[in-house]
Amino acid sequence: MYEFHKLKIKNIEQETKDAVVWTLDVPEQEKEIFKWKAGQHLTFKYDFNGEELRRSYSILSPTDGDELKVLIKKVDQGRFSEPAQTQYQIGQTVEVMPPIGNFILSPENNSNYVLIAAGSGITPILSMVYEVLNQSNSHVNLYYGNGTVEGTLLKKQLTDLKDKFADRLSVSYFLSREPIDIDLYSGRIDADKINKIYQKELKDLNISGYYLCGPGEMITSVSTALKENGVDTRSIHSEFFLSEDQVIRDSSEKASSTDSGVSVTIDGVTSRYDIKQGDEKTLLDAALDNGINMPYSCKAGVCATCRCKLVEGEVEMIENYSLEDWELEQNYILSCQSIPKTDKIVIDYDS
Numbered sequence: 001m002y003e004f005h006k007l008k009i010k011n012i013e014q015e016t017k018d019a020v021v022w023t024l025d026v027p028e029q030e031k032e033i034f035k036w037k038a039g040q041h042l043t044f045k046y047d048f049n050g051e052e053l054r055r056s057y058s059i060l061s062p063t064d065g066d067e068l069k070v071l072i073k074k075v076d077q078g079r080f081s082e083p084a085q086t087q088y089q090i091g092q093t094v095e096v097m098p099p100i101g102n103f104i105l106s107p108e109n110n111s112n113y114v115l116i117a118a119g120s121g122i123t124p125i126l127s128m129v130y131e132v133l134n135q136s137n138s139h140v141n142l143y144y145g146n147g148t149v150e151g152t153l154l155k156k157q158l159t160d161l162k163d164k165f166a167d168r169l170s171v172s173y174f175l176s177r178e179p180i181d182i183d184l185y186s187g188r189i190d191a192d193k194i195n196k197i198y199q200k201e202l203k204d205l206n207i208s209g210y211y212l213c214g215p216g217e218m219i220t221s222v223s224t225a226l227k228e229n230g231v232d233t234r235s236i237h238s239e240f241f242l243s244e245d246q247v248i249r250d251s252s253e254k255a256s257s258t259d260s261g262v263s264v265t266i267d268g269v270t271s272r273y274d275i276k277q278g279d280e281k282t283l284l285d286a287a288l289d290n291g292i293n294m295p296y297s298c299k300a301g302v303c304a305t306c307r308c309k310l311v312e313g314e315v316e317m318i319e320n321y322s323l324e325d326w327e328l329e330q331n332y333i334l335s336c337q338s339i340p341k342t343d344k345i346v347i348d349y350d351s
Contacts, residue, residue, distance in 0.1 A: 001267055002295040002349070004045050004095040005030060010067075012090055016151055018074040019120075020085055021060070023067050024096065036099035037106070038063055038131035039124040039211070039239070042070055043097040043297045043305055048079050055080045056297040056305060058123040059099060060154065062130035071123045071153060097295065100305055102327070103213070103239040107136040111208040116222055118145040118189060118214030121241045122153050125213050129158070133165045138208070141201065145174035145189040145214070172197075189218055191225035198229045207231075212238040216321065233325065240302045240321045254318060255280045260340035262286070264294060264308070266349045275340055283315070283347065284335040295349065299336045306335040312346035315339060 010025035024042075026034045041058040057070040072084040088094070105128040107113065113132050117125040122144060132140050146152040152173065162169050172185060174193070180186045184193060210226060212219050219238045226236055260275045262283060273290040275281060284306055287294045297305040304322035310331045315338040323332055335347065 001033075001098060001100075002293075004097050005033075006093045007096050009088060009090055009092050009094060012088070015071060015153060018085070018151075019071055019153055021069055021071050022084070022088075023069050024094075026068055033098045034068060036061075036063060036068070036127075037101075037104040038127040039104040040099040040101040040127075041124065041303065042068075042099060043295075043303075044080065045095040045097070046080060053079060054297045056303045058101075058127070060123045060126045060157075062127065062134055064134055065130075071120065073120045073153070097305075100295070101239075102304055102307065102324075103211075103237060103322075105131055105209065105211055105237075107132040107138050108208050109136045109138060110206075111136075111138045112141065112205045113138060114141045114143070114202060114207055114210045116143045116189060116194075116210070116212045116214070116218075118218050119147075119241065120153065121213030121215075121239075123213075124239060125211065126154050126157060128211055129161060129169065133161060133168060137168075139168045140170065141205075142169070142171045143174070143189060143197065144171065145176065145218070147177040148175060149178060189214075189222065191221040194222050194225040195229065198226070198231075203229070208235070210236045212236070214241050216240050237324065254316065254339050256340050258340065258343050260313075260343050260345055262340065262345045262347070264292065264347050264349070266294065268350065281339075282318070282336055283338045283340065283345065287335070294335060296336055301334050301337045304334065307332055308335055308347045308349045309333075309351035310338075310345070311348050311351070313340065313342040313344050315345065316341055 008025040009022055011023040013021040015021050036059050041056045043054055043056045045054050060071055061067055061069045072081055074085050075081045115125045129140055132138050158171055162171055174185045174189050176188045212222055223236055256275050256277055256279045259277050263272050271292045275286045284294055284296055295305050297303045301319040302321045310333045317337045319337050
């Protein structure tokens with residue numbers, strides 16, 4: 001499940017001046033392991049001047065389609081996103097981990113879904129829009145923020161869906177760097193706008209879930225506004241958008257307070273390693289230092305690629321931007337953020 005596979009780039013489309021869409025060619029014998037759920041992402045592994053780096057990009061394709069697509073937006077000095085725009089070519093091979101992630105939507109019938117995105121956060125959200133429209137009879141209210149019309153990602157796909165599902169898809173665009181006639185849609189999506197939208201458009205609807213993807217500030221303010229309007233926390237799901245090479249945790253990691261022996265099970269294989277008292281290493285970093293290939297991508301507590309279950313022992317998580325309350329209640333942790341607090345730790349990626 002966590003192994004990397006070599007896939008060829010089947011097609012490259014210029015989405016905007018600073019974003020491309022890659023279509024990956026999945027061999028017939030690997031189609032089963034590359035099946036995805038709406039909202040999941042792919043992790044790419046590549047070599048940068050001898051250093052192994054990983055980057056995650058959400059899948060934008062409908063789950064019932066044959067094409068596996070990701071959008072890669074250019075980030076200044078991005079060690080993967082910049083060359084992805086011009087240096088990678090059709091037919092070139094890239095190393096890819098099968099789809100992973102728990103920011104997913106499995107729609108019910110006869111309901112409504114509210115999807116809120118900003119910038120590149122539209123990528124997993126678009127896959128969710130497809131899922132609701134193609135796999136149920138439910139309705140989607142999409143609220144989508146960008147800087148400019150020209151920089152609006154995946155607008156053509158949304159327009160096509162709007163034409164096809166006019167009675168089930170509502171799309172509201174917000175612009176922060178261009179003038180717009182309606183004040184509500186001018187500027188970034190924030191708590192004030194969500195309060196007005198909720199009272200005007202949402203409060204009387206049967207809403208099965210709210211799905212948010214974008215910068216952390218947007219997610220925090222929108223989530224707070226929804227809760228203040230009485231929305232059940234369990235129906236709010238979010239995924240932080242993390243720009244390439246962005247680090248959002250404190251770089252000074254906390255040190256282990258005890259000698260700890262760690263057992264980790266991945267794909268049915270159990271490995272063991274030690275973390276010494278005073279080591280400023282997470283469970284993930286210590287495993288990698290010991291040659292144990294645990295799954296990861298962002299190392300910032302955002303993508304949840306390193307999500308595993310804590311079977312025994314106690315840890316302290318430095319940051320958590322991806323696990324929801326129900327996951328924490330069931331003892332799921334992020335190994336990239338976890339410091340041992342007991343002398344024995346048992347974690348399981350297969351649970």
